[in-house]
Amino acid sequence: MKKRRLWFRLIKRGLIGLLVIVIGLGLFFQTSYAQKLFYPYPYRPIVEKYAVQYGVDPFLVIAVIRAESNFMPQSQSHKGAQGLMQLMPDTAEWIAKSKGDKSFTLEDLKDPEKNIQYGTWYLASLQKEFNNTTLVLAAYNGGRGHVQEWIKTQQLDIDHLRVEDIPFQETRKYVQRVLFYYPKYKALYSTG
Template sequence: MCCFGVYFLSQTEWVQKDYLYPYPYRETVEHYADIYGVDSSLAAGVIQAESRFRADVQSHRGAVGLMQLMPDTAEWIAGQMGDQRYSVVNLSDPEVNIRYGIWYLAVLQKEFDGNDILALAAYNAGRGNVQSWMRLYGWRQDFSDVEKIPYAETREYVLRVLKYQKKYEDLYERSSTGVLTASIENR
């Protein structure tokens, strides 16, 4: 009975929003997602998978911030965006990290013709690896079989982000104006 109660409680919308799938920095995510043409739920899914919305996270490989950007990648992004104020210290700033990360996600989506699976795989494993897999395995831009991604870590990452994207879509619906609005909570 206890386990059923915990499960039931964890399925309530307010528990999911407050504890399992929170959405801090939501306005910033939505703002840059709108500017760069990225689904805000996808961006939220990436942030949830990368950092669980903790701005101060740094990986053992050196990735920084909410969207876990590598300093070299962020420096390249800043150059492409014409941002002369780039510094590694700025990557801990949620606004900068989200702006750079969503811009990069948009670039990857464009490179892979809007294919979220390939873009997410490239976000995790690198563009060069995904391009190599496409050549090696004959993948086309309509690739959809996540199970064929040769790196287990990347395969699991893509599946996790897509799951989180669906959760953020379900919990934070889009209104007809295109702005995300919280669905009515039954507390």
């Protein structure tokens, strides 16, 4: 009988200790410090430099980078998109031509600074055209021409725009991912 009571006490103490650990971990993961472990902001000076230069929200840029490459500068998609912001080579060459950057080479897509500069410039150009974050992200992923066509054929109603209405599943999921990350980065890293 004494052994049984001893076991019950040990189990009770163990469960209480486990409960204290679980509660402690739960409280820790609610802190902004812990959340920043899950939502890091690498390349912040570069992102902020080009976000200011081109008039793009830096938190949108970092959310795009997170969704596109998960911060891996050597990333390459099965379709050939490269770098942190997963730029297609032909898009990057068009950006270089538009910016008058004669020194650009495709190797530059693996350079974090050049990739972020070009990706942020591209986001800015899409913002000027579409003036709607959902459409900008859909165009960034699915192509400017496709978004123009979806609007023209009324597959997307810009007055009642819903992410669920984006015709390409891959683009729809991409937009949902970025729109999930975007407010988290804004909440964690905005300074005022």
